[in-house]
Amino acid sequence: MIDLTRRQALTAAAALATTAVLPRSARASAKPVRLTSVKFGSVSWLIETIRAEGIDKKHGLNLQVIEVANNPAAPIALLSGSADVIVSDWTWALRQRAKGYDLKFAPYSAALGSVMVPKDSTIKSLADLKGKRLGVAGTGIDKSWILLRAYSREKLGKDIANFAEPIFGAAPLVTAEFNGGRLDAVLNFWTYAARLQASGARQLLSMSDVVKGLGVSPTPALVGFIWSDKEVKDNSIPVDVLLSAVVDANAVLAKSNAAWTRLKPLIRPKSDAELAAIRDYYRSGITGPWGSQETAAAKKLTNLLIDLGDAELVGDGTRFDQNLFHT
Incomplete structure (x- = not known):
């Protein structure tokens, strides 16, 4: 798919551990989607909710989790073909599209620090x-x-x-x-x-x-699900099924406090107040579908970063590309 150096390939291999999460009958009946997740990170909370609520079975989702050591390992997993979907910034994905890679982005969270x-x-x-x-x-x-x-x-x-x-x-x-x-x-x-x-x-x-x-409104989700459009189409990987499952899981997390109590072993809060604060931050970042307003806001934000001369973050030669965003 994309050439990596030997060192990058070895790094990816060392950082990844694949875990199939559905029984054999389900795996046989549905094309798997390999999604990266950092242990105890917020994506792991989403995955646990999809499993615990039976959302994967509802959608016929064969979800395989690729555990990565840290967030920087996820792009390596995607570019090396070790994962189908990762969660990362669209600024990174935009930079890759400028290099010729056909990445797509769907929003995951608008929560910011x-x-x-x-x-x-x-x-x-x-x-x-x-x-x-x-x-x-x-x-x-x-x-x-x-x-x-x-x-x-x-x-x-x-x-x-x-x-x-x-x-x-x-x-x-x-x-x-x-x-x-x-x-x-x-x-x-x-x-x-x-x-x-x-x-x-x-x-x-x-x-x-x-x-x-800075005049950017609405605040676009900066973090989302990223995949190769060509790889998904060529291999019939059901990314849309994953995205539908995510919507259902977030609907649970948006309303059910019991669902957050169930996530305590993954969140590891020091107190109930800490769990409540994390829950409220997460809920504030739950997004709806990406539409024209979000695309316009992302364009304005991209141009702002380019005007700041931040070549390392956005990348030399990077220009806004609305085709990045899955609508």
């Missing part, structure tokens, strides 16, 4: 971060950081990268530094922001408000 501060912090606004140590989950090209920089220039006339002291690191690391009082604020992914909120931290600014403040 937040800038969090201690409950009793004197920091009340973005401007108050001047001279403060701001933890940033990821690297200097993380999309949330790039957008926050654009927002600060728009609202304050100056780049937060120049008036705050950004400290980059993996989400668990910056969370630990924040909890240890060694950071004044932290920009973190939504799952970590939810856990921090439950432990008493205060939301200073949501990334959803940042996106809206």
Whole structure:
């Protein structure tokens, strides 16, 4: 499908473990869909709900889970042919389409992270971060950081990268530094922001408000299901069946608190308050079908990132391609 270096292939092989989840009779009767999932990640919650509610049987879905060690391993799995569908950012998929790969994207979640501060912090606004140590989950090209920089220039006339002291690191690391009082604020992914909120931290600014403040509306889901259009068509892989099952599972998770209680072993919350915060964040990100408004918003966001000159995030030569989005 797509050539990889020997090292990439070995990395993919080491990161993946395939698990068939349906009985032999079901496997024989339906074409499998191989979906990547990080253990204990939010996709695993969705998969568990599909199984527990019998949604896979309802749709005749033969779901095979490809467990990957971390999020960066998922694109390797897709590009190496080890998985049919992954969950990742459409900014990455758009970059691959610019390289000639025929990827498609369907929305999974519009939940975004937040800038969090201690409950009793004197920091009340973005401007108050001047001279403060701001933890940033990821690297200097993380999309949330790039957008926050654009927002600060728009609202304050100056780049937060120049008036705050950004400290980059993996989400668990910056969370630990924040909890240890060694950071004044932290920009973190939504799952970590939810856990921090439950432990008493205060939301200073949501990334959803940042996106809206940049004139992008509605806020498009940045994370979704990605697959190769050619591979799916050539091999009759029933991606639409998977997407229908996801809709049904999210309908359960949107309404049933009992379903979230069942997910405790995967979520591993420290308290009921933490479980409730994660549940509410997840529910806020449940999306409807992708339509023309979402495509227009994604185009505006893409052009904004290109205008920022962020070649590493969007990619040199990348231009918006509406054909990426599955409608």
